[in-house]
Amino acid sequence: MAELVIEATGLRKEFRSRKGTRVAVHDLDLAVPAGGVHGFLGPNGSGKTTTIRMLLGLARATRGEMRLFGQQVPAHLPAVIDRVGAVVESPKFSPNFTGRRNLLLLARTIGVPDAQVDRAVETVGLTGRDRDRYKSYSLGMKQRLAIAATLLKDPQLLILDEPTNGLDPAGIREIRETIRDLGERGVTVLLSSHILAEVQQVCTSATIIGNGRLLASGRVDDLIGSAGASAYVVEVPDPAPAGEALAAAGLVATPAPDGLRVETDDPALVTRTLGEAGIWLTALTPQRRDLESVFLELTAADTLGHGEGAR
Amino acid sequence: MIRLIGVELTRLRWRRAVLLMLAAMLVVPVVIAVIALVDQQPLGPDAYAQAEQQAAEEAKQPYVQEGLQACLDDPVDFGVAPGEDAEQVCRDYNVPTADQFLDYNPLDLAQARDDSGLAVAVIVGLIALLVGTTFAGHDWNTGSMSNQLLFETRRVRVWSAKAVAVVLVTGVVAAIGSTVFWLMIAARFWLDDLVIPDGVLLDSLQQGWRGAGVAALGALGGFALTMLSRSTVFTLGVLFGVSVAGGILISLLVDDPGWIDPTVNAAAVIEDGKLYYVDVPESCYADASGSYATSDSDCFGEKTRSLGDGLIYLGLLSAAISGASVASYRRRDVP
Known part of the structure; x- marks a missing residue:
């Protein structure tokens, strides 16, 4: 140590x-x-x-x-x-x-x-x-x-x-x-x-x-x-069928500004699922958590848990 | 420790407000000396002989003799207390003295100790107190105290170094100021080729140096109180309040203020003993006319606080304030 x-x-x-x-x-x-x-x-x-x-x-x-x-x-x-x-x-x-x-x-x-x-x-x-x-x-x-x-x-x-x-x-x-x-x-x-x-x-x-x-x-x-699961943003020409294909594969996909946000730590599963559905993605961007999001999650949870003020 | 004291002396020297006050501690004695020298002149033997002659001639006037006789006939009516030498008191009341026939106020070193010399000591002492409060208050007001403690964490050493610097500088400057004052007064005698009686100048200088010591203690007190309160304004407010309310309380509650009144004790140190007045007990008034009926010493209404008593009082007071200040500074969080 x-x-x-x-x-x-x-x-x-x-x-x-x-x-x-x-x-x-x-x-x-x-x-x-x-x-x-x-x-x-x-x-x-x-x-x-x-x-x-x-x-x-x-x-x-x-x-x-x-x-x-x-x-x-x-x-x-x-x-x-x-x-x-x-x-x-x-x-x-x-x-x-x-x-x-x-x-x-x-x-x-x-x-x-x-x-x-x-x-x-x-x-x-x-x-x-x-x-x-x-x-x-x-x-x-x-x-x-x-x-x-x-x-x-x-x-x-x-x-x-x-x-x-x-x-x-x-x-x-x-x-x-x-x-x-x-x-x-x-x-x-x-x-x-x-x-x-x-x-x-x-x-x-x-x-x-x-x-x-x-x-x-x-x-x-x-x-x-250690702060939680990773996510990926998938860019496809048409998000609707892509979302259905991902959902059918058991993945959680939600609309995002650039396409779909898929909650998973396995990018290969995303590309395979979309490929098998005949959908070709144009970009797959990992959504890494940053310190700020970790900080906000931790401190928000703490604020909810403890209402005491401190200096 | 020596290094820390050096740093605090430098800090003190670089502070403009402190420098201005130290300059005032030198200028005030000079100004008071100049005023005294303009207003008064040393008394030569010729001038005094002439005044004595005039007084003697005046004493022969009938109205003087009549007044003297009336006093001797009924001394109580003229305020002569029982046990007093009636003839001497009546002469003091009625017969003119040489002083009344002088063309100017006589400059007398021994007398100056009781007026202008004392004024120098009091004013310089008050300025020294301000130096102490300002020096400490600035560190708290600016928050630089915490920065200093990041470089020297031993708080008692920091407190002590600052206190030594304040006491040293105010003491030395006050001593220089009072010495200059008395030498200016003495120079007037030397310029006129007049003889200063043996020991009088030394006594005067010693009074000035004792006053410088009291000023240094005042600076220490101001510093210690401000380190305790952490605010110059608060300290000055407290001192003002205590001086006003304390004076009233002492006069209301205490028959003999000598053991508790700081001004009496400071004066006792400066003047090498202080004569002060106390209320005489009711028992001193035996009849309805209010005349003194007893020669009991309690009925004199005068007491003396000695130099030693004054020193013990000021020493204990300084130690108490400093002790509380150090204890607080050691324990409390520093902003």
Whole structure:
């Protein structure tokens, strides 16, 4: 079994207020193996950010155990924090300081030479703007600065919470490339994102949570593959007789924009059935499930099953 | 830890609002010194001799003698308390003194400690408190506190480094400001070739430095309260409310405010002991006329809070606020 960089067992977070107790994270188990990019998915308020904040010592877990690089946190967080870079929710810096000054303060906190700040600024493409005040930055520039801050540590684990928020398409692509590159260089990346297509493109594994509960976890391919039967879209000159032939063969065929959608994982059965009926198909397109459909199915089922709100 | 303190000193130095307040801590003493020097002048021996002569001549006037005699005949009517030296009190009330015949207000270092010197200490102390609250409040308002904790997770160290930076900077700046103030006052004497009595300048400087210490404690208190409340505005509101409501409550509920009133204790530290007034017990008034009937010390209506008492009070108060602040900062979630 691969070494686990992040490990959480029975993690629970309750928020108490005058209105009562709200459970944001329900006995969550989380395992992120070393290397690669791990997606951390869930609808708004599902407990992703709260989980990340607990891992980083910003929020106290009500119950449960967490480990980073095998070290129990938050007790031993100081021993591993230098190996962890993180952007939690929106970037948070002093608005009246320049971007560079914000980074310098963080770099000096961990004894990193000022030259590392220049390198980080260059890596995220902020050279030339780093001496401008942070409050004058666009949201995309703020995100870049936050990522630059994580690079000051030369981290082995990067935790990114919605890192492409506010970025334009080019910016999103750049950040995606950076994340993929980091993953390929051996940095473990925990990527929390709503943009599921993006997660599917860069992540090797993923965890899906809903209402603070674990819904699914594993390799992205396995999550997609294990989520149900495949389907094929059949294009034929005349869908009506084709539908009858398929139905006679015991296949479920429903009208689709380009022809017929046939629920089966056996394409040979489709072509044989239609061929025997003298119908020649013009196209047979496999309908692979994507992460988004898996995500929506899982979270919809969870929402129906549990009505509790969570952060 | 040294590295963290260095970072916090840099953060403090880069914050414009803090810099402006630190500048004010230097400018205010200079302005008060200039006002004092414009309004007052040191008293030379010639000027005082002339004033004394005028006072002596005035004292011979019949109306002065008549007033003095009337007081001596019925001292109670003139407010002389039992046990007081009636002749001395009546002379103080009726006989003119040299001070009344001076052409200008005398500049006196010892006296300045009670007025302009004290004003410097109070104003600088209040600004220092604002420095502490602003410094901490900014980290919470901007949310940058969480970012800082991603680089140094040991919260007590972070709290301590920030506190040391605030105390160090406000203490040093307040000490420089008060030293400049007293040296400006003293320079006026030196320019006129007047002698400052032995030890008076040192006493004044020491008062300024004690005031700087109180200012640093004020900054620590402001910082600690803001780290507790996580809001500059909330902290200032609480301080304002406490200062108003607290003063009223103390006057209503406590006969002797010396042990609880922070202003009395701060003044005790700054002034090396503070004389303050308390309500005298009903038993002091024996007859319907309201005249004092006893020489019991409780009837004097004056008490002194010592420097040591003031230090203990401020130390305990600072420790209590800081302790609560650190405990809260360690445990609570950081947004």
